[in-house]
Amino acid sequence: MERQFGASVGQGLNEPAPTITAGGGGKSSLVExxxxxxVEAGALRVAAFLISYYGTSDAGDIAAPAPAITTRDRLALVTVxxxxxxxxxVDICLRMLQPAELYKAQGFPGDYIISHGADGKPFTKxxxxxxxxxSVSPPPMAALARANDPWRIAQAMAA
Structure with a gap:
C-alpha cells in the first residue's frame, strides 16, 4: 500500500491500514x-525448469539438454x-546483515558485547x-573443548 504524502511512502499489507482521509491530505493506493x-515472457521462461526424480533433487536448466529420456516418467517440468x-x-532484494545479526548467526549469545572493547573504546561497524x-563460533568451539577435556570425560564416566 502506498501513502502519497509527497514522498510515496509504502507499507506492507500485513500492517494495519492507516487513517483514510476525505480531503486531499493523503491518498492511499494499492501498488501492484x-x-x-x-518481460513476463522472459520471466516465465526463466521460472520453468526440469527436475529429474531419481531420488535426488537436482534441477536442470530448461535451456540445457535434457538427460536421457527413459520409458519411465523420470523428468518433470516445474512451474509455479x-x-x-x-x-x-521478478527481483530478489538483498541487504547486508548488521553486526548483531552476524554474531547471532555465528552462535554468539544475545548479550555478547560487540559495541566496544574492554577499555570502553567504541568499535566502528x-x-x-x-x-x-x-571469530571462532562458540558452539563448535565448546564442543571441541568438551571432547578434548580428559579430566571431565573421566569424571563423567566415574559418575
Missing part, C-alpha cells in the same frame, strides 16, 4: 507489480501456478564486522 508482455496465474521471481569474520 506490472510486467510488460516481453496459483489459481491459474503463473508466478515468477566495520571493526565489528571484521571481528565477527575472524
Amino acid at each position: 507489480l506490472q510486467l510488460s508482455p516481453e 501456478t496459483i489459481k491459474g496465474t503463473p508466478y515468477v521471481i 566495520t571493526q565489528q564486522v571484521h571481528m565477527c569474520g575472524n
